[in-house]
Amino acid sequence: MQSKGKIVKMVPFHCARPKDACSKCAKLAEEGEKYCLISFPYSAEEISRPMITIEIDGEEVLCEFELEKIFKDEVEAREYATNNGLEMPKS
Ligand SMILES: [Zn+2]
Numbered sequence: 001m002q003s004k005g006k007i008v009k010m011v012p013f014h015c016a017r018p019k020d021a022c023s024k025c026a027k028l029a030e031e032g033e034k035y036c037l038i039s040f041p042y043s044a045e046e047i048s049r050p051m052i053t054i055e056i057d058g059e060e061v062l063c064e065f066e067l068e069k070i071f072k073d074e075v076e077a078r079e080y081a082t083n084n085g086l087e088m089p090k091s
Helices: 023-031 074-084
Strands: 006-010 034-039 051-056 059-064 066-070
Touching (some): 006 074
Antiparallel strands (some): 051 059
16 A cells, blocks of 8 residues: 555645745745645665644554656556555645
């Protein structure tokens, strides 16, 4: 289940640096929320990954995650969700 990832609506970024330190992140922040595909790698690597609070089975859980894909719009996200058996976030 979790290896398939999860679709969330959030402001994406391309790295874990503070957004003021990275022009690409700043641009993404300016464009606002998008539908994104994220995954949750469970590894022992000492790489600092961004964290996100998501709801799993009604519980708020803080997870490290990796941004897999940014969908260009809701239609694309919905299509991906359908094809991969994922749920769309409640808007
Ligand atoms: Zn960046």
